[in-house]
Amino acid sequence: MNIYLISLFPELIQQATSFGVLGRAIKQQQLTLKCFNPRDYTEDKHRTVDDRPYGGGPGMLMKVEPLYKAIMAAKEIAGNKVKVVYLSPQGKLVNQKLLVNIAAAGDDLILIAGRYEGIDERIIELLVDEEWSIGDYVISGGEFSALVVVDAITRLIPGVLGDDESALQDSFMQGLLDYPHYTRPETINGQIVPQVLLSGDHKAIQDWRLKQALGRTWLRRPDLLDAIKIDDSRWDEEKAKLLAEFKDEYQQ
Ligand SMILES: C[S@@+](CC[C@H](N)C(=O)[O-])C[C@H]1O[C@@H](n2cnc3c(N)ncnc32)[C@H](O)[C@@H]1O
Numbered sequence: 560m561n562i563y564l565i566s567l568f569p570e571l572i573q574q575a576t577s578f579g580v581l582g583r584a585i586k587q588q589q590l591t592l593k594c595f596n597p598r599d600y601t602e603d604k605h606r607t608v609d610d611r612p613y614g615g616g617p618g619m620l621m622k623v624e625p626l627y628k629a630i631m632a633a634k635e636i637a638g639n640k641v642k643v644v645y646l647s648p649q650g651k652l653v654n655q656k657l658l659v660n661i662a663a664a665g666d667d668l669i670l671i672a673g674r675y676e677g678i679d680e681r682i683i684e685l686l687v688d689e690e691w692s693i694g695d696y697v698i699s700g701g702e703f704s705a706l707v708v709v710d711a712i713t714r715l716i717p718g719v720l721g722d723d724e725s726a727l728q729d730s731f732m733q734g735l736l737d738y739p740h741y742t743r744p745e746t747i748n749g750q751i752v753p754q755v756l757l758s759g760d761h762k763a764i765q766d767w768r769l770k771q772a773l774g775r776t777w778l779r780r781p782d783l784l785d786a787i788k789i790d791d792s793r794w795d796e797e798k799a800k801l802l803a804e805f806k807d808e809y810q811q
Contacts, residue, residue, distance in 0.1 A: 560589070560590050560591075560662070560665050560666075560667065560668075560712070560716055561590075561591045561593070561637065561667040561668075562590065562591070562592050562593075562667065562668050562669075562670060562709055562712075563592075563593050563594075563595060563633040563636070563637055563641070563667070563668070563669045563670070564592065564593070564594045564595070564669075564670050564672060564702075564705055564709075565594075565595050565596075565597065565626070565629050565630055565633060565669065565670070565671040565672060566594055566595075566596060566672040566701070566702050566705070567596060567597060567598060567608055567621075567672075567674050567700075568672075568674075568700065568702050569594035569596050571702050572592070572594055572702055572705070572706065573594070575706050576592055576706070576709070580710070580713060580714055580719060580720065581709065581710055581713050583719075584713045584716065584719045589713075589716050589718060589719050590709075590713050590716060590719075592709065593633075593636070595629040595630075595632055595633045596629065597621065597622070597625035597626045597628070597629040598625065599625075599629070600624070600625040600626075600628035600629050600632070601622075601624075601625045602624075607622055607625075608621060608622050608625055608626075608674075609621060609622055609674075609675055610622040610623065612676065617676075618675055618676035619675040619676060620675055620676055620677060620678060620679060621673060621674055621675060621677070621678045621679070623679050623681075623682065626671075626678060626679075626682060627682060627686070630643065630669065630671065630682070630686050631686075633669045634669065634686075637667050637669060638667070640666070640667075641666070641667045641668065641669055642666060642667070642668050642669070642688050642689065643668075643669045643671070643686055643687050643688045643689075644668060644669065644670050644671065644687070644688065644689050644690070644691050644708075645671045645673065645678065645683055645687045645689075645690045645691075645701075646670060646671065646672055646673065646690075646691055646692075646693070646701035646704035646705055646708070647673060647677065647690045647691070647692060647701070648692050648694075648695070648696070648697050649690060649692065650689065650690030650691040650692040651689070651690065651691060651692065652691075652692050652693075652694070652695075653691045653692065653693055653707075653708060653711075654731070655711075655729075655730075655731035655732060656731075657691075658708070658711050658712050658715060659715055659732075661712055662712050662715035662716050663715075665716075668712075670701075670705040670708065670709070671687065671701065672700060672701030672702045672704070672705045673700070673701040674699075674700050674701070691704070691708065692704075693707050693708070714726055731783075733772075733787075733793065734783055734786060734787035734790070734793050735772045735773060735775075735776045735783060735784075735787070736772060736775045736776045736779060736780060736783070737772060737775075738767075738768040738769070738771040738772040738775070739771055739775070741753070741756060745757070753767065755767045766801065769797075769798070769801055770801040770802070770804060770805050771805070773798055773801055773802040773805060774802065774805030774806070774809065777802060777805070777806070778809075784802075
């Protein structure tokens with residue numbers, strides 16, 4: 560998969576993408592990441608990348624011409640089918656389902672990282688296919704949002720994670736939160752590991768984990784549980800039974 564990033568701070572992107580899963584995926588060419596810096600498309604001697612907003616008021620906007628040229632340069636390499644996304648607090652909220660679809664399609668992306676008060680509305684109308692938000696809060700630059708999106712997509716590209724199963728059992732993948740995890744030692748300050756995990760009984764462990772995932776989701780994100788109950792194919796008698804058991808144990 561190829562991702563093209565439009566950013567005034569490509570060094571920030573390069574630094575952050577050289578570690579962990581992302582760094583390995585790039586090294587193994589499962590993902591290519593190329594930055595286009597609007598500053599490289601300026602023509603004045605100060606290499607200006609910001610401009611004042613019409614109508615006045617506080618803050619600056621990204622200067623139109625260098626931004627436009629940087630996006631067009633990325634489009635020229637990526638081809639016309641590429642999806643152009645502007646990271647924006649006004650966009651649709653990014654969730655696992657959206658990212659699973661993107662990773663499965665394997666289509667290339669251009670991600671525009673805004674700075675200052677954002678970008679000219681006409682750039683959005685002319686060049687942007689979708690606006691994505693990482694949450695209902697405002698951060699100072701789209702690089703961080705782009706990195707969140709790139710990281711989350713990368714771990715879903717087949718073959719990127721050592722054990723593909725580990726993405727499948729992550730929170731949200733099956734519509735539930737993940738179950739609790741434990742590692743050595745068996746006891747920490749008197750807190751012991753649930754005994755079933757030491758039993759070697761794979762079926763019992765699997766049931767326990769599903770019960771915990773259901774219970775956690777019921778406690779912390781009942782909205783997710785409601786959603787999978789509506790989608791009948793993901794809700795069955797076994798889940799209903801395990802959740803009922805969890806509720807009984809929780810209320811005791
Ligand atoms: C200071 S913000 C601009 C916010 C803009 N004035 C608004 O209120 O909608 C600068 C840039 O950070 C990025 N950004 C900020 N919050 C974001 C969010 N929740 N999701 C995605 N990108 C965000 C966008 O690229 C935005 O252009």
